[in-house]
Amino acid sequence: MHDIAVILLSAILVNNYVLVQFLGLCPFMGVSNKLGSAVGMGAATTFVLTLAAVSSHLVERFLLAPLGLTYLRTIAFILVIAAVVQFTKMFIEKTSPLLYRVLGVFLPLITTNCAVLGVALQNVLKERNFFEASLFGFGAAAGFSLVLVLFAALRERLAAADVPTPFRGPAIGLVTAGLASLAFMGFSGLA
């Protein structure tokens, strides 16, 4: 019970993939203009990341390690992630065409979300077991979704701000992300 809390706290807040480790910034900046699409993106990424963490762990343990192919790890994981994303894409296209259109190009781009590959690789490096790996994947995704949704709500407000012209758009977005990242440094040492 205690371990579960520590892993989740660590993945969601203390080692937040976006604001502390600076991975997955592309969708963080790209899909945070509207709260609605940010919620959808968060849900889709959570699904993909958890599934990718589980399947990459299985691939590592039952395929790469026994066959001595660990030098193919990065390529194999990218392949696994791409397959999971494709599956998610077909799933969302059938179940929610509206969300599919809102997410647009960012849905296939989950493949290139470095947070997804980062979680899979870190799970191997830290030698997490199956349960820990999947829990960490879910926690990392929850942390990603949390800051994505908070950031989207904040950016909707920024859209009305009288920002000096050179700082409009992504520039002020990145400044804001930096300030939010400062705030997240307060969590260090919690888990």
Place this chain on the structure above:
Amino acid sequence: MSPLSSPHLHAPLDTPRLMRLVVAATLPGLVGLLWNFGWGPLINVLLASVFALGWEATALWIRRRPVSFTLADSSALVTGVLLGLALPPLAPWWLVAVGTFFAIVVAKQLYGGLGYNPFNPAMVGYVVLLISFPVEMTTWFTPRELLPEGVALPGLGESLSRVFLPGAQVSPADAFTGATPLDLFKHQTGLLVEQIYAAYPLFARAELAGYGWEWVNLGFLIGGAFLLAQRVYTWHAPVGMLLGIALPAALFYDGGSSESGGSPLFHLFSGATMLGAFFIVTDPVTAAASRRGRLFQGLLAGVLVYLIRTFGNYPDAVAFAVLLTNFAAPLLDHYTLPRTYGHRRARRGTEKIDG
């Protein structure tokens, strides 16, 4: 502009007046700081105010906005005063300059000035300094009355030279620097709360929390009560924050064992609790809009302060907690929309976007 015809009620509390009220309300707390720590806090406050106004004027001049009109709203002055109150005494002048630059230029003017900044400017300045210059930012003094025999706090002349010529010091500051109550408490392991309280004069001679600091906090509490009475803000955010600190503190106090997180009184009257609750989390720009939202935001800030103080790396966490809740405020607004007149139910969250 005067009201044109009869049904208008002229509000006496415009922005400049409100800001000056806030500055006036910090006086009791400032007096507490001065009494305990000598000239340092006063120099901090004055220096930070001058730098804050200077940066604001520079930024406005670059942006070609009316300088004197905007400076007259005194919001930069408030930011400078609050940052000055939060800095440790006798902070070197460049620390104040860097802090106010991040507070005024980065956290406020880049977003378009007063009313647009999502994060509390003073706290952005403080956190930037705390992370960049941890040594300078954590050298606090021993309260005047607890100094050892023959040691005195630096006088006005020595204070000024320490602030403006930080390199040219003959005597080190070790004689009069000391741990704050929160520092002391955090770094004691394996001692019962009672034993800690008995071992250090900082606690043994105190009435509520930590000697000296309790009076500073009481001062800010009095200033806050004054602002509440003047209806500068409602009770929701400060009471939420104090509850958010006191409730988990009561839960985890466990009668004062060596694993105890400290009593509610200790947390309420230590560090920056009262300054945060009555002067920082109440900032109308960066807070949630509705009263219910502010209550939630205060509670969240208080719980975060307690968690980071007790389990995190930092002895105090008001600045981090306030920035984190500022980050959450726009989403809180989405979920705490007040019911509009004529509608039965408030609209929530993403409802209006997905339609």
